[in-house]
Amino acid sequence: MTVTENESSGQPGEAAAPPPGCPMHGLVPGYPFGEPVTTELHPKYAEIREQAALTRVNMQYGGEAWLATRHADVKTVLADRRFSREATVGKDVPRVRKAVEELNIVSMDDPEHGRLRKLVAKAFTVRRVEQMRPRAQEIADELLDKMLASGNTGDLAAQYAWMLPITVICEMLDVPLEDHYKFRAWIDTWLTLGDEHTLEEMNEARFEKLPEYMSSLIAKRRAQPGDDLLSALVAARDEQDKLSEEELITMSIALLATGHHTTANQLANHLYILLSRREEWQKLVDRPELLNTAIEELLRVTPLSPYSENTRIATEDLELGGQLVKAGEAVMIFPAVGNRDPRVFDNPEDLDLTREHNPHIAFGHGIHHCLGAPLARLELQVALGTLLRRLPEVELAVPAEDVPWKTDNVVRGVAGLPVRW
Amino acid sequence: MTAVTWHIEVDQHACMGAGLCNGNLPDRFRLAGGKAVPVEARIEPDEDVLDAADYCPYRAIDVTDLTTGDSLVAVD
Numbered sequence: 001m002t003v004t005e006n007e008s009s010g011q012p013g014e015a016a017a018p019p020p021g022c023p024m025h026g027l028v029p030g031y032p033f034g035e036p037v038t039t040e041l042h043p044k045y046a047e048i049r050e051q052a053a054l055t056r057v058n059m060q061y062g063g064e065a066w067l068a069t070r071h072a073d074v075k076t077v078l079a080d081r082r083f084s085r086e087a088t089v090g091k092d093v094p095r096v097r098k099a100v101e102e103l104n105i106v107s108m109d110d111p112e113h114g115r116l117r118k119l120v121a122k123a124f125t126v127r128r129v130e131q132m133r134p135r136a137q138e139i140a141d142e143l144l145d146k147m148l149a150s151g152n153t154g155d156l157a158a159q160y161a162w163m164l165p166i167t168v169i170c171e172m173l174d175v176p177l178e179d180h181y182k183f184r185a186w187i188d189t190w191l192t193l194g195d196e197h198t199l200e201e202m203n204e205a206r207f208e209k210l211p212e213y214m215s216s217l218i219a220k221r222r223a224q225p226g227d228d229l230l231s232a233l234v235a236a237r238d239e240q241d242k243l244s245e246e247e248l249i250t251m252s253i254a255l256l257a258t259g260h261h262t263t264a265n266q267l268a269n270h271l272y273i274l275l276s277r278r279e280e281w282q283k284l285v286d287r288p289e290l291l292n293t294a295i296e297e298l299l300r301v302t303p304l305s306p307y308s309e310n311t312r313i314a315t316e317d318l319e320l321g322g323q324l325v326k327a328g329e330a331v332m333i334f335p336a337v338g339n340r341d342p343r344v345f346d347n348p349e350d351l352d353l354t355r356e357h358n359p360h361i362a363f364g365h366g367i368h369h370c371l372g373a374p375l376a377r378l379e380l381q382v383a384l385g386t387l388l389r390r391l392p393e394v395e396l397a398v399p400a401e402d403v404p405w406k407t408d409n410v411v412r413g414v415a416g417l418p419v420r421w
Numbered sequence: 422m423t424a425v426t427w428h429i430e431v432d433q434h435a436c437m438g439a440g441l442c443n444g445n446l447p448d449r450f451r452l453a454g455g456k457a458v459p460v461e462a463r464i465e466p467d468e469d470v471l472d473a474a475d476y477c478p479y480r481a482i483d484v485t486d487l488t489t490g491d492s493l494v495a496v497d
Contacts, residue, residue, distance in 0.1 A: 079440050114445060114472075121476050122495075126435075359438060359455050366444035373439070374478050 028064060031057035031332075032096060036306035036412055038405065039269055045069055045337045046349075053321025057332070065094035065330035066323070067308060071345075071361070073321045074338035077331050079366030083312035084109050094330040096307045097410065098194025099202050104250050106258075106310070110367055116243060116251060117371065119236050123172070123229050129374040132168065136378060139167045140386040148421075153397055157417040161268035162260070164383050168375070169259030173252070174228035175217060186210050187257045188409070193306070196408040210253045218248065229255065262304060263376045265413030267383050270298040272414050273351065274384075276400035283353055285392040288385070294353040295380045300360035301351055303336030306412050335361045394421045423465035427493070428485045431457045435481035442473040442482060449473065457481070471495075 033044040048055040049069035057067045068074050077083045086109040087093075088101040101107050105116045122128065143163050147154045154160075166184075170177045189197060189205035218234055225231045230252055236242040243251065274281040284294055311332060314325045325331060339360045340348040346357075363370035370376065387394065396403070397418040404415040429449070431442075433456050442450040442457050449470055450457050464470065474482040474494040484493045 075440070079444050081444070110445065114476075118472060118475065121478075124478060126479050363439070365438075366440040369439040369441050369444075369478070371478070 028056050028058045031059050031065075031067065032307045036303070036405075038403075039273060039302045039412065041303060041336060041340065045334070046340065049337065049341065052323070054323040054325070054331075059094035059330075059332070060096045061098065062092050062094040062311075062330070065311065065332045066320075066325060067332045067334075068320065069334070069337045069341070070321060071338040071341035071343060071359075074333045074335060075361060075365045076320060077312055077333045078335075078361070078364055078368065080318075081110065081367075082315050082318055083331055084315050085310065085312060085368070086112075087313035087315065088311045088330075093311050093313065094332070095311050096193060096309060098199055101311070102206070104254050105371075106254070106368065113367060116247060117367075119233060119242055120229065120251070120255065121371065123232070124371050124373075124375055126374040129378050132375075133378055133382065135171070136164070136168055136382045137386070140164055140382050141390075143167075144386060144390055148391070153418070153420045155416050156271055156394070156419045157264075157268040157414050160387070161271060161383065161417070162264040165260035165263040165267070165379050168379060169256060172228065172259070173217075173230045173256060174226050175230070175256060179213075183210070183213060183256060186213070187261060191257065191261065191410045192408045193410060194408070206253075211249050214249050214252045214256075218252065259372060259375075261411060262370075263372070263379050265411045266299070266302055266304065266376070267380055268414050268417055269302050269412060270295070270380065270384065271387070272400075272403060272417055273298060273302065275394070275396045275417075275419070276403070277351070278395070280351060280353060281388075284384075284388050288388060290353055291381060291385050291388070293355065293358075295377065295384065296358045296360065297351060297353050297355045299362040299380075300339045300345070300355075300358055301336075302362075303334070303412055304362065305334075305336075305410055308332040308334035308337075309410065335364060391421055394419050425463045425465050426487050427464050427466055427470070428487050429459040429462055429464060429470060430483045430485070431459060432481045432483070435479045437479050437481075439478060441476050441478070445476065446470065446473050463487070 033042040053070055053073055054066040054068055056064055058064050068077055085107045089103045089107050090100055092100060105113060143160050147159045166180050167177055170180065186205040186209040189201055190210065192202060194202060217230060221231045221234045225235065233248055233252060237245065237248045274284065284290055311330050314327055314329050314331060316327045318325055339362060342348050344359065363373040397420040403417060406413045406415045436456045438452060438455040438457065440452060443452050446469055449460055450473065451460055470484055471493055474484055482494065485491065486493055
């Protein structure tokens with residue numbers, strides 16, 4: 001990705017190129033600062049975090065924005081309703097994705113966001129998710145049995161890290177597991193940045209293929225309701241009129257996609273981090289009681305996305321970190337950058353699997369705090385715990401630097417994790 | 422004027438400071454030391470507070486009816 005050829009004006013919402021030789025322009029760094037490298041963050045983030053609370057950046061698309069890098073400010077932007085997500089929908093706002101924001105639960109403001117979230121929130125509480133632990137354990141064991149039976153090498157990402165969350169979300173929604181090759185391909189095309197895909201491809205996946213697929217499942221639920229989450233959403237639509245047909249389809253797509261895509265990539269990346277630093281893996285083999293603390297630390301240090309995403313627009317003039325942000329200006333945040341703020345974390349760049357004080361914001365903060373966080377935690381605990389217990393000798397089959405990484409995806413992830421045992 | 426008959430309690434061990442309750446109802450909940458606490462523990466009946474309890478991913482919010490002593494939060 002090049003960042004030098006999209007210079008544009010400072011007006012959010014406009015993509016016009018600046019006049020040649022604009023004297024102000026050279027002072028504003030282009031964003032992204034560079035290509036993502038494994039789970040690392042570009043050193044520029046730490047540099048600008050110490051210089052100022054907010055930094056002006058020239059985004060890949062849509063012009064200039066403020067980038068907040070400190071933990072407290074990131075939390076404020078996430079929680080304060082004067083930073084609107086909905087104001088970005090359908091507009092050419094500063095961003096890194098080629099596609100403009102679509103209207104869904106992730107981009108809605110309250111009260112509309114709350115109306116939809118309420119319909120599914122109870123299915124993802126700690127208590128409800130905890131009841132799924134025995135089944136998640138069973139799935140993890142079966143996947144591992146299958147992998148072990150196939151020889152002494154495998155792809156830990158494809159055969160294990162991806163299949164656990166996919167199987168769980170398919171069972172929650174009662175989506176046929178054998179369809180996963182199909183819907184994963186569409187989701188992967190939809191959730192791209194657009195460097196390697198055309199807008200037409202992205203839109204076809206999101207607005208044609210996935211809705212067609214979901215509509216056919218919804219029709220089946222109408223004919224024969226079950227006790228799955230999709231049936232519950234259909235009932236909320238048909239019996240209580242709590243959401244529109246379009247919202248029902250969008251919501252079910254979002255549940256299927258975010259229900260596995262994020263956790264699968266995080267899990268595979270966590271395994272990459274641990275297996276590429278053998279002493280850390282061994283620490284967890286030797287001290288299984290560290291598992292939950294270690295997972296929180298892995299969540300802290302592993303950026304979910306390659307770059308800052310989910311633009312916010314200030315709805316009024318306000319002050320953030322001592323800086324005036326004017327109404328209509330865009331503010332970017334990157335939770336992973338806040339998660340390495342030395343104001344909050346001791347030795348923030350170090351992986352410390354015993355870290356006790358860890359108020360990370362990997363799941364976000366405020367009204368958009370990850371709906372599936374309890375489920376994600378459960379899956380990470382079951383998947384990593386099972387592997388440490390049953391296959392402590394597993395190791396990377398290639399040098400860590402040869403592990404392939406995905407490109408052009410809104411989520412960071414290894415493209416495969418070759419291992420042997 | 423509505424009588425103050427409800428009591429809000431946030432379990433400080435269960436709370437993860439996600440900020441959902443505070444984000445939804447800043448007049449009812451605030452964050453202190455990374456955890457949510459009620460702005461006022463004793464309130465007049467307010468259905469929005471029950472919604473906040475339902476939203477909480479960590480089920481950290483309990484609301485009781487002081488006249489009966491019963492919890493008003495649905496068990497999931």
